[in-house]
Amino acid sequence: MARVVIVGAGFAGYRAAQALHRTLGAEAEIVLINPTDYFLYLPLLPEVAGGVLDPRRLAVSLTATLPGVRLQLGYVDRIDLATRTVHHIDPEGRAGAVTYDRLVVTAGSVNKVLPVPGIADHAHGFRSIPEALYLRDHVIRQVELAASTEDAEERAARLTFVVVGAGYTGTEVAAAGHLLTRSLLRRRPALRDTPVRWLLLDRASRVLPELRPRLSRSAARTLGRRGVEIRTGTSVSEATTGGVRLTDGRFVPTRTVVWTVGVRPEPLVDALGLAAVEGRVRVDEYLRVPGHPDVFACGDVAAVPDLTRPGELTAMTAQHAERQGKAVARNVAASLGHGSERPYRHRDLGLVVDLSGMKAVADPLGVPLTGFAAKVATRGYHLLAMPANRFRILLDWVVDACTRRQAVQLGLVRSPAVRLDTTQPATTPPRSPHAAVGSVAG
Known part of the structure; x- marks a missing residue:
């Protein structure tokens, strides 16, 4: 049985896992690696800060809504492309690893911190x-x-x-x-x-x-x-x-x-050693990483060519990430013999x-x-x-x-x-917050 490993459960990762399970069913094992057991609907966060919404409303249970997907709680430590292995660390600090037949990198993005003093x-x-x-x-x-x-x-x-x-x-x-x-x-x-x-x-x-x-x-x-x-x-x-x-x-x-x-691609990209554009993994119109037919990437972490605007990349938005998640699922399934692949082309909604x-x-x-x-x-x-x-x-x-x-x-x-100096991306281990002292917003 083929195993598809998805790194990150943001908009792209969540939709990819959902669509892959619907397409492949029991014919493939789908493993979703994420540090939390929920998908976060980011656009409504301001309403949490404003006291309108309970934060639990934005947290969608991965196990409840993706029943056919195996959730691996943890932070990705590194990815060995040569041995097709994703190394991770669980919430209690224990190291683990999972091999893959297909890898989908949807690690998302983190806060962009500019070199402004303080x-x-x-x-x-x-x-x-x-x-x-x-x-x-x-x-x-x-x-x-x-x-x-x-x-x-x-x-x-x-x-x-x-x-x-x-x-x-x-x-x-x-x-x-x-x-x-x-x-x-x-x-x-x-x-x-x-x-x-x-x-x-x-x-x-x-x-x-x-x-x-x-x-x-x-x-x-x-x-x-x-x-x-x-x-x-x-x-x-x-x-x-x-x-x-x-x-x-x-x-x-x-x-x-x-x-x-603004945001920047998850730093995991730097450790992969793959070709990148503006910090994002270079992919083709099928969301596949050139030179690695078993590796796909989409969402904020990927430099996806915008076929509606030749020469440009799709924007780092939730709308694109969600659509690309569905598109990458179709193309991963096609690479395993289910259906045919299609290039990612969008219509602005x-x-x-x-x-x-x-x-x-x-x-x-x-x-x-x-x-x-x-x-x-x-x-x-x-x-x-x-x-x-x-x-x-x-x-x-x-x-x-x-x-x-x-x-x-x-x-x-x-x-x-x-x-900001202790905020970490969703897929790499956080640094201890106890070293941080003094804050305007304390």
Whole structure:
């Protein structure tokens, strides 16, 4: 019996495992290596940070939804292409190995950390449940500490929140965070007349540069009316314990820096010794690694040629990763004698950006939408894209619309565990967080 090993259970890995099992059934053993027993639906993380969704809603059980797939909990240590062996370390530190007939590398991506002084020590990323839970707790804590101090400068710094990166994630984090703080301040008489600042920074000339200008302007207007300060053409040049210095020379006192400037391919790529493009494994249009007919790669970790735009690569988005996961499953099955392979070619289905409250911007199938119509389209898209937990998510949305948000710290995640200099990719062992000290967002 052939064995197919899939490294990583993100959008690409999850869909690849699902489609392969449906196609091959009991004719092949499918092994999925992942450090957690769930697939994480990343696009809804800002709603966890904003206190709208329970984090469990975004965690889709791998064993429950992929019953025919063998889950191997662990971090990938190395891959020996010569002996077709994937070496891994389980959550208790024990080493193991599994051989393969076909390998699918879908290890995904990690936070992109630029060489900005202090950022690695004083900022936090936003690509995991721990990071979202930490940010929610941290924002609530800063509001509570601001309410208890008589020092005006300290209060202002604690009520200033800086989000670096105005792409999808950064824009949604700023939108959700601002509404959360507005809700928190209404419950604290001492802070009702105190201004709260959310700054959204980006070197680009506009927010959401991936969207058409009309939708970008609509998003900026929505955030601006709420009070979010948008600074385009501006980023952070230095982060310190007391705040951040911007590239325009101004210093902003703050205790919160959220880093969402983008992602980079998982560092596992570097250890494979394969040809790479911009840090991503080079693959052909069939998602196969040239020179290695038994190895495939897709998702953020792969440099997939965009057949709709000759000479360019597909973007590192969840939409591409999910489709490529299904495409690679078809081609892996074809390599084992089931069906025929096809090149990966996509049709852009449009993009959705949730601005919290009843606002959003979207362009499903190229139709530009703003306001409540976009909100309906956005939430509808997410419900359709979720592999499970749809009813629970819908119920959370209804409860949030009808009741006041709960505003208590859970205290489950502490700062050293999620700072950028200790955040690790999903497939390699994490470093100990105990060596980390001092943080703007502490």
